Amino acid sequence: MKALLDFIPLIAFFIAARYNGILAAAGALLVATIVVYAIHFVRQKGKFDKQQWVVLLLTIVFCGGTLLLRDDIYLRWKSPIINGIFALTLLVSAAINKPLMQLAMKDVFSLTMSGWKKLTIAWAVFFAIMAVLHYITAFTMSDEAWINFKTYGWIPLMLVFVVAQFLLLKKHLNPALTDKSAK
Structure with missing residues (x-):
């Protein structure tokens, strides 16, 4: 349900951008x-995780800046910066031996510390690549290509990326998880 809800702002952005332009899209995305x-x-009983705070605050800042200053440059920076923050956070977590992917996926996979670090670094690289792709589309391509x-x-x-990871890691599925599905 959470993942489906998270697509609503994206859909609102796309529809508003298609029919009413970038400024309307910024407003739709913000609202x-x-x-x-x-x-x-409300569903999480008054709590957000750190990722949710980052996305919410940066959306407010970048969409708000776009609307207040009537300049889409701020909205164009939103996705490269969010993806860059995720990449950097994941790299730091692996460097300090607290790989965030272990926290997120420990119930799904059973990996060694080295495995968790590699998985976390793989996600960091993915987010870094996404930051670059978002930057390229936002600043070197047409509005339509960017949208x-x-x-x-x-x-x-x-x-x-997710399917490839699953195929690589399926032999490391948590035994408790596979035992539950077998019953």
Whole structure:
């Protein structure tokens, strides 16, 4: 349910951008994000994880800046910066021996510390690549190309990355998880 809700701001952005332009898209993205995060806040009993705070605050700052100053440059920076923050955070967590992917996926996979670090670094590299791709589309391509990539161009890349990881890691599925599904 959470993942489906998280697509609502993206859909709002795409529809508004297609029919009413970038400034309308910034407004739609801002309003939809606030509504979706209010729902998350209630469903999560008044709590957000750090990733949710980063996305919410940066969306407010970048969409707000875009609307207040009537300049889409701020909105164009949002995705490269968010992906860059995720990449840097993951790299730091691996460097200090507290790989964040272990916290996120420990119930799914059973890996050694080295495995968790490699997985965390793989995700960091993925987010770094996404930051670069978002930057390239936002600042070197047409508005239409940028909107298309921002709306649905990154989704196939994410799916390929996740499926490839699962195929590589399926032999490391947590035994407790496979025992539950067998029953």
